[in-house]
Amino acid sequence: MSENRNSPLAQRLRPESLNDMVGQKHLFGENGAIRRMLLRGYVTNMIFYGPPGTGKTTAANIISKESNMPIRKLNATTASLSDVRDVMAQTETVFGREGVLLYLDEIQYFNKKQQQSLLEFIEDGRITLIASTTENPYKYVYNAIISRSAVLEFRSLSPEDIAPLIKKALKILNDENGTDKGMDDETLAYIAACGAGDARRALNFLENAFYVSDGDIKRSEISALMPKVVGSFDAAGVVHYDMLSALQKSVRGSDPDAAIFYLAKILEGGDLIGACRRLQVMAAEDIGLAYPQAIPIVRACVESALELGMPEAHIPLSDAAVLLATAPKSNSAYMAYDKALADLNAGKGQNVPAHMRPSNNFDGYKYPHDYPDHYVKQQYLPDDLIGSRYYEYGANKSEQAAKTYWDKIKGMK
Numbered sequence: 001m002s003e004n005r006n007s008p009l010a011q012r013l014r015p016e017s018l019n020d021m022v023g024q025k026h027l028f029g030e031n032g033a034i035r036r037m038l039l040r041g042y043v044t045n046m047i048f049y050g051p052p053g054t055g056k057t058t059a060a061n062i063i064s065k066e067s068n069m070p071i072r073k074l075n076a077t078t079a080s081l082s083d084v085r086d087v088m089a090q091t092e093t094v095f096g097r098e099g100v101l102l103y104l105d106e107i108q109y110f111n112k113k114q115q116q117s118l119l120e121f122i123e124d125g126r127i128t129l130i131a132s133t134t135e136n137p138y139k140y141v142y143n144a145i146i147s148r149s150a151v152l153e154f155r156s157l158s159p160e161d162i163a164p165l166i167k168k169a170l171k172i173l174n175d176e177n178g179t180d181k182g183m184d185d186e187t188l189a190y191i192a193a194c195g196a197g198d199a200r201r202a203l204n205f206l207e208n209a210f211y212v213s214d215g216d217i218k219r220s221e222i223s224a225l226m227p228k229v230v231g232s233f234d235a236a237g238v239v240h241y242d243m244l245s246a247l248q249k250s251v252r253g254s255d256p257d258a259a260i261f262y263l264a265k266i267l268e269g270g271d272l273i274g275a276c277r278r279l280q281v282m283a284a285e286d287i288g289l290a291y292p293q294a295i296p297i298v299r300a301c302v303e304s305a306l307e308l309g310m311p312e313a314h315i316p317l318s319d320a321a322v323l324l325a326t327a328p329k330s331n332s333a334y335m336a337y338d339k340a341l342a343d344l345n346a347g348k349g350q351n352v353p354a355h356m357r358p359s360n361n362f363d364g365y366k367y368p369h370d371y372p373d374h375y376v377k378q379q380y381l382p383d384d385l386i387g388s389r390y391y392e393y394g395a396n397k398s399e400q401a402a403k404t405y406w407d408k409i410k411g412m413k
Contacts, residue, residue: 009207010200013169014058016065022199023161024055024154033152034059038066045122047107047141048132050154053198056132059154060103069101069128076109081117088121100127107131108140115142122148136241156197163192169203170217173210181210183217190219243269244278247321252286256325263321267314276302279320290330290396294323330394339390349382356380373409 064071195202250258301320305313355364
């Protein structure tokens, strides 16, 4: 690791071998995918995706070192096609004749044309591409590049992953400053947790805490340095959708505690609108006809939240989340639509029955309100869909009550 104390602490602690990597055991552990590739002398095009501070750039450096391939780095937020061509030109030199490892950070900022420009050089072997992104690669990376690459996920680091790095960093800071500062286990765990899965963030907290503390680093002395909310939530990125998905799955799974946790993470991350939209979706999709009143109740909570704004908005939205999580569940109407859509996509049901068409003056149509119990049997579905069943009554009390009623009414006709 670098000994230049003017470099950022995270840079000075950057691992230089597979064994030094923090976390990501599924990639770098004994049976990790990248470790096994390198042991076999095999390097393919790769796309790394995951939150910041999880080792994507470090992994690219180690792959370059282990494979003896020269690495060239570009950041797609500032690079252009001319920068790519400059790297390509290096492959024509003696130094690069065996191919160059191109590390393209934040590839999602390259448009389709820019990404397409890489294909020629990928396919003839002049470059081996390692691209990284914090976004969903299947949404932001050109399909032709995806199909030629191994897509590898870098996961948020746990506090247990980060803690040894904090200890090592503290020793370096003490050595550089001629001090002997320490910290207890509680403070260590606190700093590691405040990294929220990002090693760089945790190391930055440690460095600040080191220079603030007069002696041993204590949690009580450094709490002001820590953010009120930590995490990698990005209202425009993949983590945004992960949190919304986790909220919905918690509600669907009838876990009010998990639902409240993810709601808090979303709201404190600044996405009031996203939370409001998703709660309304859940009320209709997951609770649905098992408790139809959930839909207008959640709508009222959402309107209240939008009128109040944060921080008070969390109060009605918490009510909505707990109500949905503890309510009976039914997706019968949601599934009915999917079944109907499948027939629609298959080209069925093109012709509405003649007696239901204004163009036919509704000839033969029977007006249900003219009949006892406001019901009369007649054909409604197109001829090629007669007998199709899309809606199945849910097993909950509300839908079973409706089923009992209609079984009685329709059975009498």
